[in-house]
Amino acid sequence: MMDSRDEVVLALTDDMDTGSSSDGPHSPSTRRSAVIGHFLFRSSALIIYILCAWFTTSFVLPFIFILVCLSLDFWVVKNISGRILVGLRWSSYTDDAGVVHWRYDSRKPSPIDSADVSSLSRRELAARMARQQLSRLFWIGLIASPAIWCLFFLASLFSLHIRWAFVCTIALCMNIANVYGYIRCWMSNMNESESNILKVIKSTATRKMSNLWPLSQTKSNLNNTSGNGLPLVA
Structure with missing residues (x-):
């Protein structure tokens, strides 16, 4: 699981899927398949989980099926649906020193997504x-x-079904891990967008000031020349 002691690497990478067509980097059929998955x-x-009691009194068999579905869901959401549907991806790697690094990647928006509606x-x-x-x-x-x-966890806990509360705990851990990872991706993307906006504002303000500076200098020189009684050149 993710730990606050782990070093977090926030990265906006260009190695994710890119495309310039109106459908974006993925076709509509690919997106529909990602939604289904x-x-x-x-x-x-x-x-x-809801219907297993109607078909069997065993705990082991439903537990295995639920665990398999949760594992497949965790992998699909982490590696496929998030990358295709929202352009986000989180992952981790371990360096040579044994330190775990977490990556939160975000695909840059396509020109169509950032364009004005009237121009589309x-x-x-x-x-x-x-x-x-x-x-x-x-x-x-x-x-x-x-x-x-x-x-479901609260219901099983209050009804003293401890085994099913354990199943819900596993499901919560796997689902919350994906929620946390994608929220971090979204936050890193927002921070990067705000940083880019601030850079644009700063560069614009600097350019405006640099344009005003020669004008103020020219006026000052003209005033000095006029004060000395020298003729002004038109």
């Missing part, structure tokens, strides 16, 4: 709206799943 395994784990064609506008809708679905699924598992 984003909800498939987490929904399967929840359905098995109808197809480009529809493609951008579709990507925004899929992005909302990603975040809804990411947040809703641990919230539901939290309710």
